[in-house]
Amino acid sequence: MTSLTEIGQLAKEAEVTVRNLSTNMKNQALAATARILTEHAEQILQANEVDIRIAKENHMKEGLVDRLLLTKERIEAMAEGLQQIIALDDPVGEVLQMKQRPNGLMIGQKRVPLGVIGIIYESRPNVTADAFGLCFKTGNAVILRGGSDAIHSNMAIVRLIRQALQQCQLPEDAIQLIEDTSRETAAALMKLNQYVDVLIPRGGAGLIRTVVENSTVPVIETGTGNCHIYVDETADLDMAVRIVVNAKTQRIGVCNACESLIVHETIVQEFMPRLAQAIKENGKPVEIRGDEKVRNALLDAVEAAEEDWGREYLDYILSAKTVPDIETAIAHINCYNTGHSESIVTSDYQNAQKFLNEIDAAAVYVNASTRFTDGFEFGFGAEIGISTQKLHARGPMGLLALTTTKYIIYGNGQIRE
Amino acid sequence: MTSLTEIGQLAKEAEVTVRNLSTNMKNQALAATARILTEHAEQILQANEVDIRIAKENHMKEGLVDRLLLTKERIEAMAEGLQQIIALDDPVGEVLQMKQRPNGLMIGQKRVPLGVIGIIYESRPNVTADAFGLCFKTGNAVILRGGSDAIHSNMAIVRLIRQALQQCQLPEDAIQLIEDTSRETAAALMKLNQYVDVLIPRGGAGLIRTVVENSTVPVIETGTGNCHIYVDETADLDMAVRIVVNAKTQRIGVCNACESLIVHETIVQEFMPRLAQAIKENGKPVEIRGDEKVRNALLDAVEAAEEDWGREYLDYILSAKTVPDIETAIAHINCYNTGHSESIVTSDYQNAQKFLNEIDAAAVYVNASTRFTDGFEFGFGAEIGISTQKLHARGPMGLLALTTTKYIIYGNGQIRE
Numbered sequence: 001m002t003s004l005t006e007i008g009q010l011a012k013e014a015e016v017t018v019r020n021l022s023t024n025m026k027n028q029a030l031a032a033t034a035r036i037l038t039e040h041a042e043q044i045l046q047a048n049e050v051d052i053r054i055a056k057e058n059h060m061k062e063g064l065v066d067r068l069l070l071t072k073e074r075i076e077a078m079a080e081g082l083q084q085i086i087a088l089d090d091p092v093g094e095v096l097q098m099k100q101r102p103n104g105l106m107i108g109q110k111r112v113p114l115g116v117i118g119i120i121y122e123s124r125p126n127v128t129a130d131a132f133g134l135c136f137k138t139g140n141a142v143i144l145r146g147g148s149d150a151i152h153s154n155m156a157i158v159r160l161i162r163q164a165l166q167q168c169q170l171p172e173d174a175i176q177l178i179e180d181t182s183r184e185t186a187a188a189l190m191k192l193n194q195y196v197d198v199l200i201p202r203g204g205a206g207l208i209r210t211v212v213e214n215s216t217v218p219v220i221e222t223g224t225g226n227c228h229i230y231v232d233e234t235a236d237l238d239m240a241v242r243i244v245v246n247a248k249t250q251r252i253g254v255c256n257a258c259e260s261l262i263v264h265e266t267i268v269q270e271f272m273p274r275l276a277q278a279i280k281e282n283g284k285p286v287e288i289r290g291d292e293k294v295r296n297a298l299l300d301a302v303e304a305a306e307e308d309w310g311r312e313y314l315d316y317i318l319s320a321k322t323v324p325d326i327e328t329a330i331a332h333i334n335c336y337n338t339g340h341s342e343s344i345v346t347s348d349y350q351n352a353q354k355f356l357n358e359i360d361a362a363a364v365y366v367n368a369s370t371r372f373t374d375g376f377e378f379g380f381g382a383e384i385g386i387s388t389q390k391l392h393a394r395g396p397m398g399l400l401a402l403t404t405t406k407y408i409i410y411g412n413g414q415i416r417e
Numbered sequence: 418m419t420s421l422t423e424i425g426q427l428a429k430e431a432e433v434t435v436r437n438l439s440t441n442m443k444n445q446a447l448a449a450t451a452r453i454l455t456e457h458a459e460q461i462l463q464a465n466e467v468d469i470r471i472a473k474e475n476h477m478k479e480g481l482v483d484r485l486l487l488t489k490e491r492i493e494a495m496a497e498g499l500q501q502i503i504a505l506d507d508p509v510g511e512v513l514q515m516k517q518r519p520n521g522l523m524i525g526q527k528r529v530p531l532g533v534i535g536i537i538y539e540s541r542p543n544v545t546a547d548a549f550g551l552c553f554k555t556g557n558a559v560i561l562r563g564g565s566d567a568i569h570s571n572m573a574i575v576r577l578i579r580q581a582l583q584q585c586q587l588p589e590d591a592i593q594l595i596e597d598t599s600r601e602t603a604a605a606l607m608k609l610n611q612y613v614d615v616l617i618p619r620g621g622a623g624l625i626r627t628v629v630e631n632s633t634v635p636v637i638e639t640g641t642g643n644c645h646i647y648v649d650e651t652a653d654l655d656m657a658v659r660i661v662v663n664a665k666t667q668r669i670g671v672c673n674a675c676e677s678l679i680v681h682e683t684i685v686q687e688f689m690p691r692l693a694q695a696i697k698e699n700g701k702p703v704e705i706r707g708d709e710k711v712r713n714a715l716l717d718a719v720e721a722a723e724e725d726w727g728r729e730y731l732d733y734i735l736s737a738k739t740v741p742d743i744e745t746a747i748a749h750i751n752c753y754n755t756g757h758s759e760s761i762v763t764s765d766y767q768n769a770q771k772f773l774n775e776i777d778a779a780a781v782y783v784n785a786s787t788r789f790t791d792g793f794e795f796g797f798g799a800e801i802g803i804s805t806q807k808l809h810a811r812g813p814m815g816l817l818a819l820t821t822t823k824y825i826i827y828g829n830g831q832i833r834e
Contacts, residue, residue: 099796105785107795114807197807213633218808221635239830246832356825368522368828377833378524378824379516390531390614390821391635392809404807407795408773411785413656415663416794 004188007143007176008195011116014171015141019113023090025170026137033164034082037129040160041075047156048125055149063253063314067124068149078129078157084381085133091399092139095408106410111403113139115197118189119384120145120211122203125153132161132175134384138402141174143196145189147203148181155179190215202385205312220392220401222385223362225255225340226312227370230329230355232346233264237271239367240345241278244318247343247369249284253314255386256341256373260309261320262329265293268322272297286316293322309336326351330358337361339388341370362388362395421605424560424593425612428533431588432558436530440507442587443554450581451499454546457577458492464573465542472566480670480731484541485566495546495574501798502550508816509556512825523827528820530556532614535606536801537562537628539620542570549578549592551801555819558591560613562606564620565598572596607632619802622729637809637818639802640779642672642757643729644787647746647772649763650681654688656784657762658695661735664760664786666701670731672803673758673790677726679746682710682739689714689737703733710739726753743768747775754778756805758787779805779812 002010018026037044048070055065091111098108117140121127128144135142146154154177162172178185190199190211198218201211205224212221229247231240247258263271272290276298279286288294289304301320308319309332323329326344333342343365344355352366363373373396375383380398387393393401419427435443454461465487472482508528515525534557538544545561552559563571571594579589595602607616607628615635618628622641629638646664648657664675680688689707693715696703705711706721718737725736726749740746743761750759760782761772769783780790790813792800797815804810810818 101794101796105789109812216630218636218638218806220808236830242830242832250833361823363824363826365826366828368826368831369833371833372522372826372831373824377518379518389635391637394821395526395824404811406778407780407790407812409780409782409785409789411783413653413659414785414789415659416667416786416788 002176004178004185004192007178008116008192010173011141011143011176012195014173015113015116017171018136018141018174019115019139021139021170025168026090026139027086029165029168029170030082030086030133030137032168033129033132033161034079034086036160036164036167037075037082037157038079041072043160044070044075044153044156045072047152050152051125051150060149061315066251066253067122068153070125070153074126078126081130081376081382082133084376085137085399088137088381088399090137091403096405103414104412105414108408109405110408111405114402114404116141116143116195117402118143118145118192118196118199118217120186120189120199120201120203120207122147122149122207125150125157127202128154128157128177129161130382131384134382134399134402136174138399140402143176143178143189145178145186146181151179151181187214190217193217200385220385220387220397221389223255223340223388224312224338225257225386225388226259226310226336226338227256227341228260228262228333228337228343229258229370230262230323230326230333230342230344231264231267231271232326232344232348232351233266234347234351235267235345236347237267237274240271241275243343243345243367243369244275245278245282247371248286248318249279249282249316250369250371252316254371255312256370257314258370259312259319260336261318262332263294263320263322264329265322265324268293268297272301272320276300284316286318288318288320290320291322294320312338326354330355334358334360340386341365341373343368343370362386419593421595421602421609424595425533425609427590428558428560428593429612431590432530432533434588435553435558435591436509436532436556438556438587442585443507443556444503446582446585446587447499447503447550447554449585450546450549450578451496451503453577453581453584454492454499454574455496458489460577461487461492461570461573462489464569467569468542468567477566478732483668484670485570487542487570491543495543498547498793498799499550501793502554502816505554505798505816507554508820513822520831521829522831525825526822527825528822531819531821533558533560533612534819535560535562535609535613535616535634537603537606537616537618537620537624539564539566539624542567542574544619545571545574545594546578547799548801551799551816551819553591555816557819560593560595560606562595562603563598568596568598604631607634610634617802637802637804637814638806640672640757640805641729641755642674642803642805643676643727643753643755644673644758645677645679645750645754645760646675646787647679647740647743647750647759647761648681648684648688649743649761649765649768650683651764651768652684652762653764654684654691657688658692660760660762660784660786661692662695662699664788665703665735666696666699666733667786667788669733671788672729673787674731675787676729676736677753678735678737679749680711680737680739681746682741685710685714685739689718693717701733703735705735705737707737708739711737729755743771747772751775751777757803758782758790760785760787779803
C-alpha cells in the first residue's frame with residue numbers, strides 16, 4: 001500500500017501537469033470518465049452491494065444506508081454530473097479586474113487552481129465522482145479519504161476514473177484514494193501541509209469537528225444542517241404544509257433536510273393538524289417533538305427536550321416550537337442553527353425582508369423548501385460540499401470554490417517613490 | 418482589566434449594531450476618527466516616544482525600529498488612509514449574481530460582514546487605525562492584540578478611536594485592544610471560537626506560524642516575504658538596477674522588500690558591478706551574499722550559505738544567485754519563496770509570460786519593483802494585511818476580504834421533486 005507521504009508527492013507531481021491542461025483536454029478526460037462509469041456501472045453496483053450488506057449487518061440507521069446506497073440511476077446521475085461539469089465554463093485562467101494604476105502598472109487578478117485538495121468524507125460514494133470532476137475541471141489534484149462504510153464502492157469508482165485518465169494519457173494520480181480508512185491516516189492527512197493545500201471534510205458533526213480542531217492544513221468546514229422552517233402567522237398554510245413535508249421527508253439523510261419547525265402561536269392550532277394529516281397522506285410517518293402549545297394542537301406529538309432544538313436527526317423526526325413573534329423565531333434560529341439553510345413561509349413583506357436580513361446562515365429562503373441548498377439546484381453543475389463557514393466560500397461550493405487567484409502585474413520599469 | 422471572554426462578548430454585542438449601520442453612519446464615524454487622530458496627534462507621538470525609547474534600550478534592530486516609529490507624517494497618513502476608506506464603496510449589502518432558476522426560485526448572493534475579527538500583530542502601530550477603518554467600514558467589530566513593543570502607541574490610538582465612536586453615539590466596543598500582551602492572552606484569543614469569526618496574524622514568521630498551528634478560529638495567514646527579483650539575460654540592465662535598488666532599500670522593514678536576487682549567468686559580470694555602483698551612489702550600503710559566480714563578478718560580495726536563499730532579512734542584506742536559464746530561476750523561486758511577491762526584469766515576451774504563469778505567489782511582476790504589493794498601491798484604499806495563503810483572499814486584502822456572503826432565495830412555494 002502506498003504511504004501517505006508518497007500519495008502526497010504523487011499528487012503534487014500530477015498537479016503540475018493538471019494545472020496546465022487546456023480546458024479541452026480536461027473536458028475530454030471528464031467525458032471519458034463519465035463514459036467508463038456508465039459502461040462499467042455493474043462493477044460499482046457489485047462493490048456497493050458489499051458495502052450495503054455490511055452496513056445492514058452493522059445495523060446502520062436507515063438515513064445513513066440511504067446515503068450509502070448506489071443504484072443504476074444514481075450512477076447515471078454521477079455521469080450526468082460530470083457532463084454538467086464539462087458544459088460549465090472553466091474558471092481557471094480568467095483575469096478579473098485588470099486595471100491600470102496611475103503610475104502605469106497594469107494589475108490584474110488571475111484565477112488559478114488551489115493545488116492539491118484533500119477530501120475526508122463519510123458514507124456517500126457519489127461524492128467520489130463529484131469531487132474528482134470538480135477538482136479536475138479546476139486543475140487540481142485530489143486525495144480522497146472516504147469512510148470505511150463505502151470503501152468497496154469508492155475503490156471501484158476510483159479504479160474506473162484512473163482507467164479513464166490513463167486512456168487519455170493523463171496522470172492517474174490526479175485522483176488517489178487512501179485505502180487505509182483508519183483514524184491514523186485521517187489524522188496524518190490533516191498535517192500533510194507540505195503536499196495538501198486545502199482540506200474539505202464532508203460528513204457528520206463529529207468528523208467535521210475533528211478535522212477543524214486537528215488540521216493544520218487550511219480547512220473548508222462543510223455542513224451539518226440543523227435547518228429550520230418558520231411558519232409565520234401570515235403564511236399560506238397549504239404552502240407551508242407542502243414545504244415542511246417536502247423539506248422533512250423528500251430525503252431524510254441529507255444536510256439540507258428540515259430538522260426543526262417554528263410556528264407562530266396564533267396559527268399553531270390550525271396548522272399542526274393539517275401538517276399531521278399531510279404527513280399521514282404522504283405515507284412516511286414523522287415523529288414530532290413539540291413544546292406545550294404544539295402538543296396541545298397535536299395530541300400525538302411527544303415532548304421536546306431542550307437538546308432537541310439543536311439536533312440534526314437525519315431521520316423521520318421533527319422538532320416543533322411555537323413563538324409569539326418573528327423576533328423570537330429569528331433569535332431561536334440564530335441560537336440553534338448550524339449556519340446552513342433556513343426558510344420562512346410568510347405573506348408579509350416586512351417579515352420576509354427581516355428574515356432574509358437577520359438570519360445568519362449560508363442560505364436563507366422565503367417560501368421555499370430548504371432542500372434546494374445544493375450545487376445542482378443552484379446551477380453550479382455539481383457541488384463539492386456545502387460550506388457552513390464564512391471564509392473563502394459559504395453555501396454550496398462549485399467550481400469557483402476550488403480556485404484561488406494571483407495578482408499579475410505588467411510594468412515598464414516602475415519603482416516605488 | 419477586562420477579561421478576554423468579556424472582550425469577546427462586548428465585541429459580539431457591538432457587532433450586532435455595527436453590521437446594521439448605514440454607510441453614511443459608518444463614514445461619519447470614520448471621518449470623526451480621522452479628525453480626532455490628527456487633532457490629537459501629539460498624544461500618539463508622546464506615547465510612541467515611550468515605545469521607541471524602550472525599543473532602543475532593548476537594542477531592537479533598525480528595520481524593526483523603523484516599523485515602530487510614528488511621525489506626524491505617518492499619523493497624517495493614517496488619517497488619510499481613513500479618508501480613502503470613506504471614499505470607497507461600501508461592499509456590504511451588495512447582491513451579486515441574482516438569477517432566476519428554471520423552477521422560478523430567485524437566488525442571489527448578498528455580501529455581509531464577517532462578524533468579529535481578531536487581529537494579532539507586532540510592531541507597526543499604524544496597523545491599529547488601518548485595521549479599525551477597514552473592519553468598521555465593512556460592518557465588523559475588531560479585537561486587536563498588538564505587540565508589547567507598541568503597546569503605548571496602540572493604547573493612545575485606540576483611546577482616540579473610542580472617543581470618536583462615543584462622539585457619534587456608536588458602540589465604542591466595535592474596537593477593543595487587549596492590553597495584556599502576554600503569550601497567554603494571545604493563545605486564549607486563538608481559541609475564542611464562540612466570539613471571534615476570523616483571526617488575522619500580522620508580523621514575523623514566528624508569530625504567524627504560532628497562530629496557524631494553534632488557532633481553532635479560522636485564520637487568514639499573512640505574509641512574511643522572501644521576495645525575489647530575477648534579472649533575465651534580456652533585461653534592460655539600467656531598469657534592473659533601478660528596480661533592485663528600489664525593492665531592496667526604499668524601506669527595508671517591510672514584507673514586500675526584495676530579499677533575494679537571481680541573475681542570469683551570462684550577464685552577471687556586467688550587472689553586479691553596475692548594481693554595486695548604484696547602491697554606493699544611493700548611500701545605503703547593502704551586504705551582498707552571493708554564490709561563486711556572483712562573487713567572481715563582485716569581489717566584496719560575501720559567500721552565501723544554503724540558508725540565505727530562504728531568509729527574510731528585513732535589513733540591508735541581499736542574497737544573490739546565478740542561474741543558467743529561466744526554468745532554474747522559476748524552480749528556485751518556487752522552492753524558496755513565501756508566496757508573496759516575485760518580479761522578473763526582462764525584454765523577452767515568452768519569458769515574461771512564462772514567469773507570470775509558472776511562479777506560485779500572491780503577486781507576480783514583470784519589470785517593476787516588488788514594493789508595490791500593498792493595498793494603497795493596488796488601489797484598495799488601505800490594507801488589512803497581505804495574504805500569503807490561497808483560501809479566501811490572496812495578496813493585499815482590502816474591504817472585500819473582510820466580508821463574506823450569504824445566499825438569499827425568493828420563492829413562491831417551491832418544493833423539491
